[in-house]
Amino acid sequence: LRRGPDVDDAFWDDLEETLIVADMGPGAAADIVGDLRDVARREALPDAAAVIDRLVGAIAGRMPAAENDPLAEDPVTVLFVGVNGTGKTTSVGKIAAAASRSGRKVLLASADTFRAAAIEQLRVWAQRAEVPLVERERGSDPASVVYDALTEARRVGSDMVLVDTAGRLHTSKDLMEELRKVQRVAVAQSVHPVRSVLVIDATTGQNGLVQARQFHDALGLDGIVLTKLDGTAKGGIAVAISRDLGLPILRLGVGEAIEDMQPFDATEFARALVG
Amino acid sequence: NLSDRLQGVFAKLTGRGKLSEADVDAAMREVRLALLEADVNFAVVKEFVARLRERAIGAEVMKSLTPGQQVVKIVLEELTGLMGGTESRLAFSGRVPNVVMLVGLQGSGKTTAAAKLANLLRKQGRRPMLVACDVYRPAAIDQLETLGRELDIPVYRGEGSDPVAIARASLKAAVADMRDVVIVDTAGRLHVDEAMMDEAARIKTAVKPDQVLMVIDAMTGQDAVTAATAFAERVDFDGVIVSKLDGDARGGAALSVRSVTGKPIKFVGVSEKMDGLEPFHPDRMARRILG
Numbered sequence: 168l169r170r171g172p173d174v175d176d177a178f179w180d181d182l183e184e185t186l187i188v189a190d191m192g193p194g195a196a197a198d199i200v201g202d203l204r205d206v207a208r209r210e211a212l213p214d215a216a217a218v219i220d221r222l223v224g225a226i227a228g229r230m231p232a233a234e235n236d237p238l239a240e241d242p243v244t245v246l247f248v249g250v251n252g253t254g255k256t257t258s259v260g261k262i263a264a265a266a267s268r269s270g271r272k273v274l275l276a277s278a279d280t281f282r283a284a285a286i287e288q289l290r291v292w293a294q295r296a297e298v299p300l301v302e303r304e305r306g307s308d309p310a311s312v313v314y315d316a317l318t319e320a321r322r323v324g325s326d327m328v329l330v331d332t333a334g335r336l337h338t339s340k341d342l343m344e345e346l347r348k349v350q351r352v353a354v355a356q357s358v359h360p361v362r363s364v365l366v367i368d369a370t371t372g373q374n375g376l377v378q379a380r381q382f383h384d385a386l387g388l389d390g391i392v393l394t395k396l397d398g399t400a401k402g403g404i405a406v407a408i409s410r411d412l413g414l415p416i417l418r419l420g421v422g423e424a425i426e427d428m429q430p431f432d433a434t435e436f437a438r439a440l441v442g
Numbered sequence: 443n444l445s446d447r448l449q450g451v452f453a454k455l456t457g458r459g460k461l462s463e464a465d466v467d468a469a470m471r472e473v474r475l476a477l478l479e480a481d482v483n484f485a486v487v488k489e490f491v492a493r494l495r496e497r498a499i500g501a502e503v504m505k506s507l508t509p510g511q512q513v514v515k516i517v518l519e520e521l522t523g524l525m526g527g528t529e530s531r532l533a534f535s536g537r538v539p540n541v542v543m544l545v546g547l548q549g550s551g552k553t554t555a556a557a558k559l560a561n562l563l564r565k566q567g568r569r570p571m572l573v574a575c576d577v578y579r580p581a582a583i584d585q586l587e588t589l590g591r592e593l594d595i596p597v598y599r600g601e602g603s604d605p606v607a608i609a610r611a612s613l614k615a616a617v618a619d620m621r622d623v624v625i626v627d628t629a630g631r632l633h634v635d636e637a638m639m640d641e642a643a644r645i646k647t648a649v650k651p652d653q654v655l656m657v658i659d660a661m662t663g664q665d666a667v668t669a670a671t672a673f674a675e676r677v678d679f680d681g682v683i684v685s686k687l688d689g690d691a692r693g694g695a696a697l698s699v700r701s702v703t704g705k706p707i708k709f710v711g712v713s714e715k716m717d718g719l720e721p722f723h724p725d726r727m728a729r730r731i732l733g
């Protein structure tokens with residue numbers, strides 16, 4: 168983004184380009200810049216810096232804060248869902264570690280009974296986070312793993328159950344139905360509230376909004392975890408998801424190590440997005 | 443979709459005769475919007491619309507009774523042209539074993555693609571071996587070994603945790619086991635991770651692949667070009683596999699990467715299953731991007 172002081176046509180074009188390249192979507196980018204031009208004129212904003220500050224505020228304002236952070240809820244059962252490869256398993260591991268370190272009694276459920284070595288992958292994370300893992304053999308019904316996990320959670324008195332599910336495309340009717348069944352079983356078996364968190368990759372383009380809508384329609388989501396922000400993608404699609412579906416962004420994934428998960432701060436996120 | 447939107451733009455024209463500059467502007471705006479919504483790279487869209495405008499003010503549109511349809515036809519033609527040809531054959535040298543190396547960002551589908559590719563090559567009469575060079579991700583080697591077992595294709599995991607050494611040793615292992623092509627699966631890595639990009643370059647130098655393929659997720663947004671350009675500069679690759687095309691992402695990233703790097707798209711991933719790798723069809727991809 169050009170940082171000269173002048174708020175000329177080139178500046179506004181530059182701004183719109185920055186938002187589009189950040190994956191905010193051409194429609195949202197045009198709306199935001201359009202609104203900002205009106206504000207800049209009406210309020211006679213003095214220079215580019217003043218406009219950028221207002222822009223950061225406008226973007227941050229589009230993302231609702233979490234009135235209730237399911238990842239801080241005590242007690243709670245949380246399902247982690249999303250399309251393939253977004254970072255669900257890794258995020259479950261990181262969140263488990265942080266929660267356990269802060270005194271929560273965490274239990275993990277490996278409900279990805281489909282993909283090669285999915286259970287083994289989560290097992291490593293459970294060991295790293297030093298929390299128990301409930302698993303069944305590959306090919307079992309994921310709902311049955313959830314059932315077992317919640318039974319075990321009651322037995323040992325866990326106050327936080329984190330359920331890793333298989334990646335799935337929202338376009339697969341069968342897999343979305345499987346997920347609804349997993350949720351039904353969780354709700355039936357959990358003595359604690361059941362929440363659903365969508366894990367989305369920061370490199371995702373406009374399809375991310377379609378994904379989120381489908382998962383939200385199927386399950387009713389309670390929040391978003393946005394991963395891979397340590398790359399160059401800005402995760403702008405999360406702004407649209409957050410705003411359009413009224414979902415809070417709960418955490419940001421910023422790397423592959425166990426400590427690489429950060430709390431979400433809207434202003435900080437907006438500032439990084441505008442770059 | 444774009445057809446409908448352009449019909450809307452040109453609907454007001456009937457009886458007015460010649461298209462005005464404003465009409466062409468409106469049409470170009472719709473095309474730009476459609477392509478950006480499909481995740482085509484910003485710079486690629488800019489260039490594309492500029493070229494399109496040249497054709498849109500030409501006779502083929504201006505003299506047409508259905509200018510909207512004509513613009514759509516031109517857009518499809520131009521997109522298809524940009525997508526490149528159908529080059530789904532992998533070029534191999536005479537050496538033994540041949541080497542294919544897969545690279546890409548985290549979670550793009552490399553490990554799955556490696557196994558699918560091994561399956562495909564075996565169907566073509568080759569004797570493939572999979573090589574597990576991801577020593578970082580928990581159970582990554584497990585994952586490749588499981589897929590290899592299911593396919594009854596050998597997986598070489600080497601000793602120790604140096605991906606360069608593992609890759610190098612795999613060549614000898616392949617010769618000993620009379621395998622004629624090795625497929626090297628590498629760890630997902632960020633193009634801004636200097637050490638990891640350097641590692642990829644070193645693996646490549648160690649085994650001199652016949653083909654380096656970058657695996658790119660079909661749902662990637664504007665970042666696709668940034669990443670692909672960096673991989674092309676730092677590691678260089680010969681072709682692209684676009685994964686997860688069984689979703690409904692429009693796939694503009696594929697066009698962008700092809701257009702900016704010039705690297706052909708060799709295959710597309712269309713399912714999680716081992717037979718889910720298909721040759722790339724540029725015209726189908728163009729139509730998909732247009733929505």
Ligand SMILES: Nc1nc2c(ncn2[C@@H]2O[C@H](COP(=O)(O)OP(=O)(O)OP(=O)(O)O)[C@@H](O)[C@H]2O)c(=O)[nH]1
Pocket residue numbers: 250251252253254255256257258279282285332333334335366394395396397398419420421422423427548549579630632
């Ligand atoms: N750089 C970076 N990589 C990440 C981050 N989160 C996850 N990853 C990597 O992304 C890849 C995929 O992560 P997984 O946790 O297996 O993703 P998943 O959603 O469980 O994948 P499926 O279960 O196959 O759908 C792995 O290589 C992770 O190390 C992050 O915040 N930053």
Ligand SMILES: Nc1nc2c(ncn2[C@@H]2O[C@H](COP(=O)(O)OP(=O)(O)OP(=O)(O)O)[C@@H](O)[C@H]2O)c(=O)[nH]1
Pocket residue numbers: 251252282334336546547548549550551552553554555576579582628629630631657685686687688689710711712713714718
């Ligand atoms: N639906 C669908 N899923 C796919 C496709 N290709 C890969 N996947 C899934 O995407 C997820 C990630 O695939 P991986 O092969 O583990 O990806 P990767 O690039 O090796 O990941 P890292 O090694 O962590 O960087 C898995 O859930 C795969 O089953 C595809 O073409 N279609």
Ligand SMILES: [Mg+2]
Pocket residue numbers: 255256257279285331332333334
């Ligand atoms: Mg997983």
Ligand SMILES: [Mg+2]
Pocket residue numbers: 552553554576582628629630
């Ligand atoms: Mg892999």
